[in-house]
Amino acid sequence: MAFDMFPDLKTKPLFRNGRTIYSCQRSQKIFPFKKRKFFDQSTLPTFDGAFHCEDIFNSSNKRTNGNNMVSATESSSSVTSQHASLDSRDYKVKLSIKSFKVPELFIEIPTTTTVGSLKRTVMEAITAILGDGLHVGIFSKERRHAKMMLPPHTKNPSNLPFSAPGGITRHTTFLMLQAGTSHAFSIPAETNFNSSVGSDLGAVCSLAKASTADKMSDSRALVPVPAIGRGELSRRIRRPFTVAEVEALVQAIERLGTGRWRDVKLHAFDKANHQTHIDLKDKWKTLVHTARISPQQRRVELVPQEVLDKVLAAQAYWSYRRQLVKAEV
DNA sequence: CTTAGGG
């Protein structure tokens, strides 16, 4: 069986199964990535840095000609191919590729790399190598570890290197290549540990973040990627609200109500805090939503239930007041 | 520039 890294684009798509097709629509914007859910739906149950795919030609389609030959790369990957039937007319193929690796890919990554820019950087590097013939998409799956498995008595683990109340955010970036057939490889990517603490007062101060992203500082740059020159496309780095910030927000809303986000920002948050009044508004929106859904539907309990109760109460109160005001007019 | 909502 012939192996070809990137089969002809004109050949029939190998994976017609809806669950194994990864279409990378890059019609408008490549980012933001909101496909996270895509991976969470157990789409890739065995995707632990490895790649797995399979396709079985329906036995009814017996007269399959050679165009549907299964092809895959053999570069440092283990491929297992098995014919379900010895009958040549009954052409069934089950292909499984695990541990697909791309050797020798060095990418310069600036020390201040964020997950977002890292995806962009990798994207550009890949496209630079492969050219325009392939569609390249990068998806990231992130996990949040709210519980750091600390001893019960360790209330405030401020002695730990990275002990953000919200836990450590871990990112894993997957690269999906598509060209008739789907190849994929993954790279572990970790950057940006955000750390911030809030005081007991209303004001919230943010500490300098600890960045650990210069692991590749001395890596050979196979593909020179401009570290700058794409500022317009970059997003702000994602900095999840800490519990302290949420509490400060809730207190401010209780006092000022919803709809005065600028004041909320001014009163409850330190001037230097990175969260803008828009962020506060957005956060309140998600807080209300979180408070309304059942605890089971929430992911890791970042915000204490007690605080969420206050959210609901405040939201109900100010929502009611708004109705009154509107009615009086 | 701030709000308010959808993206």
Place this chain on the structure above:
DNA sequence: CCCTAAG
């Protein structure tokens, strides 16, 4: 978080 129509 971003984008933006409306105040």
